[in-house]
Amino acid sequence: MTLGRRGFLTGAALLGGLALTSCTRTEAGTGAPEGDAKLLSTLREQGFVRVGFAGEAPYGFQDGGELAGEAPTLHREIFRALGVRELRPTLTEFGALIPGLLAGRFDVVSAGMAITPERCAKVIFSEPEFVSPTALMVRKGNPKGVSDLESCAAKGATVGVLTAAVEASYAKAAGVPDGSVKTLAKQQDGLDALLAGRIDAFALTAISLRWLARTNGDAPVEVGEAFVPVVGGARQLGAGGAVFRPGADGLRDAFDRELLKITGSPDRFVGLVGKYGFTAREVPPRSLRTADLCAG
Template identity: 80%
Template sequence: MTVPLSRRRLLTRAAALGGLLAVSGPLAACSRTEVGTGAPAGDADLLAKLRKQGHVRVGFAGEAPYGFQDGSELAGEAPTLHREIFKALGIGELKPTLTEFGALIPGLLAGRFDVVSAGMAITPERCAKVIFSEPEFVSPTALMVRKGNPKGLTDLRSCAAKGVRVGVLTAAVETSYAKEAGVRDPAVVSLAKQQDGLDALLAGRIDAFALTGISLRWLARTNEGAAVEVLDPFVPVVKGVEQYSPGGAVFRPGATSLRDAFNAELAKITGDPARYVGLIGKYGFTDREVPPRTLRTAELCKA
């Protein structure tokens, strides 16, 4: 990903849709739609339809390690989990469409694809428009520091206690996490993109770079040999609430049968940490990213 700014979860995205870029196969036109919504009719029977046709159309945003094109292959956390799940449901192929992040939900609702496969954050605002699977992962925050951790840091509170400079992505939630932990301006340093954080760390302009452990491990991997390390993740607390930043698959509101079948297979994977890490460990996911059984989408969707 230059590693594209994460997230679906971390950043407030612009509403502009931009163009849609098909990666493989033509975009099927919707011949039947629900009155007043533009969404395809018959979503209640979507699972049966997908089994019959043997493929599912997935939208993704080209953000490693969540969903991206690796040569000719659709790779990343979400496509890997989704391929496993849909195969278990009798649907053997993912047909991908690369889309601007802000266009994923509009494209889903318009019927350009059947599922969003992009590790999208589960938020109340999005739940008002679409339905989510149960969490596929949680995203504990971590710190990237110089090799050897010379400042002896562990989390954002330790950064505040030691008065160090903390790099965060512009408009990312880590800004509020750092300030909640007691790190004050000008010790909170905004950076444009993930690579800038690693470069600022090596140049001594910051002492720690705060982001999700997932993204930092991927950044370290794509800068192999750089004199940095990623510390153990931690879960920030804001106003007494633990900030897990969970993500999941996204479906149209009428596709509850497909969502429920998906959830049943997803639970078999998240309930087996060894299998979970075996599938997506190469993308930087560990057993720390396995969602707690008590973390449910219905609660996350509450405003």
Template identity: 75%
Template structure:
């Protein structure tokens, strides 16, 4: 059986200055647009334009530990890696925009920002609309359940067999994973934010919350004392293919030079596990999350 690792999932309005996020007013979209798309014109020379203006506009959805606000600072896996990479590329400032996860790709295509910094899963469906960097991480799926695991669950197949209600984030790949495992559409409950999933679980509106293991461990960590537990991660299977949930930065398809330069700098980080963990270890990322060199976005996009 073919094994293709595949995953999901950043912003506020403001400016990154020396790693800190100020949160001033709304950032207007670029006025120069491609006819019929709303996207900025001239993406082919986007990297040079970013260098000249000294900042890049990034979109994020407030999902810890991938990209979130921490005391007015944009924090998490993706912003930390992207800050390192863009600084090396001569673009020292990240200007973030906070939006719902489901609005990240539409916002990128409409020119509201230049890159999505949210640890978004690389999937063939998304690849048809946007261009992904090479993977930044891999992270298998897990379930959060009420303490004691009263339904005796261990993966999405057990959720289907037990006819339980499964919570997933809006526009996240876990909905597709649940469907592939046999969970009926009527038993899949979408929530807007991670905290909503935990709250729904405690309130009895869902029996399990499906997300990447690293996200759920972070959620449990920030809700110490909550009567929940995170089960052992598992690898979903969709159409006979294992999905390890790799995520990456997202660009418009015309931003070829920017994406290639980004990938070159990213490879220098993922190729050095000690540096990788030094940068984002505080968000729960370990050498286990370092994407293997053989894992390529082109293959993931092909399905």
């Protein structure tokens, strides 16, 4: 089973033209070659870890000037347990997160990023932080009568997806013509395009769309039942995690040990991120492993 959330569609898009070699990896906060054994101790000594986020609620965003959302909340809890007191955020476009990580602008991507084989070829992921299937947001009353991407293809619906988002590949696999897939920069752009009639449905994870509807309470839209897209015969449920530079295995492994203490306790998981719309249904099962997701 292949799972993913927001994804780059090609390796070129993933790298943004940035090549990574062993000589370009750097120690967090320095220009020196990265020493994995020292990385966590370096973060502890400096008292902070630099995290990249994309301003995408409810995964990672700013709320009243504070870093909020599922990923920063979990990551703050985990790094504090590891002896690193502070997350220092850098806001960037979603498509620039991995290039920024590889360029050393931050140490961890804290954005609920999908775990996909294409990304695993360039970076290393934590174990899954959450799972979430896909859904469609439509105008109130669902005038096109769509329920999933196959029905969008059958009924000639125009589908909105986010830039660099895996939903574009889901739509293509479901038979939606390229000309009927519209790319949008932000979640709010998707809702606005829907209300303006430029698209008939906005495809994203169910958790994201529920949050978008909640924060636009007066908008005449509705979110349909979640569904699991199929690409090449494989179900695409949706699993996200933290992202680290290649070579930071020790830091990733320490992170995973603390993460599994949280995902192993649904009550603790919901207690931390329930305010962002995450429920026990979004807790990843123990059987779901990043190694399997990376293998496709």
